[in-house]
Amino acid sequence: MNEFKGKIAGVVLLFFLLVLVSSLVFFQPTNKTTGEDKVIEITGNQLLTQLNYLSFAKLDGASVSAEVTLPVIKDRLEKHPYISKADVEYLSKTKIKASVTEKNIFAIILTDEETFFITEDFEVLPILPNVEMMEFPLISNLRESKKIKALKILRSSEMLEAFRIIEAARFTEMSLYKNLVEINLRNGGDIILTFSGMKAPIIFGHGHESRKMLSLEVIFKEIADAKKDYSTADYIDLRFSNEIYIGKSFDTKYQSTGLSE
Structure with a gap:
């Protein structure tokens, strides 16, 4: 009799364990669709709005079809030229969160025909409509500006020099970097x-x-502390070792720099 009761107890225990495991598997989030339409929330974006990114990815409806999976959403977002990475996950059965990492814009390139972003990795990006134009240094009058193309790498010697100037400003004094136009x-x-x-x-x-x-x-510190007045200077020349030349436009040395070019 005791042996029979033990078998019954074992069967009951096994049944409850199977129910528990099945419940865990059933309620565990997966990449599969739930049969219901979903809403996507984008975080981490600064250059463009959520609507801009979703519109590019063709996910800009009030809700997204249940057949659109997480890998599809990730792939579409990462095809955007401003996004380097997108992490996508379910927040609930009907809500998806996409955390995007945008490419790090280093400067803006000015040419006679177009204006571009350039990233810290020297990738040239188009400046799209509705972009949030934050304060980046401008780089102008490149030698081969007509050859610059979006989505290409521009690691020329003059671009490297421009990057070194920006980095020197950033690491010397942040106010220099912020004021570099x-x-x-x-x-x-x-x-x-x-x-x-x-x-x-x-x-x-x-x-x-x-x-x-x-x-x-x-x-800049002398200006901030009102120790010296540079308001009458027409230019400041840093080309000479251990010297700062403050000059007027009618000076011979100033004219020889060819500022009119």
Whole structure:
């Protein structure tokens, strides 16, 4: 009798274990569709709105068909030129969260015909309608600007030099980076920088980016502390070792720089 009761208890216990395992499997989130339409929420976006990204991925309806799986959503979003990665997951049976990682924009390239973004990896990206135009340094007058194409890598010697200038500004003093408006490459001539809050252009020349940024840091601190007045200067020349040349447009040395080019 006791043996029979033991067998009954074992069967009952096994039954409950099977029910428990089945419940866990049934309620576990999967990539499969649930048979219901779904709503997608995008997070991590700054350059474009959620609607812009969903419209590109053809997922911009009020809800998405139940047949659209997580891998499909991920693949469509990662085809966008601004997105490097998309992590997609279910929040509920009818709600999906897509966490996107946008490419890191380093600067804006100005050409006679078009304007582009360029990423930290030297990838040229188109500037799309409705993009959120944050404050990035401008890079202008590249030697081969007519050959620049979107979705191509532009790792030329002059672009490397422009990147070094931006990095030197960022690591020397963040206010220098934030105030850096334009890097004019002048088609291979002496590079000229423009800063907000500084009327005079900076004749930067080539090379020694860190040393020159330290000189500019001194100038900006003198302006901030009202120790020196640079408002009457027509240009500031950093091309000479251990010297900062403050000049007027009628000076011979200023005219020789060819700023009119």
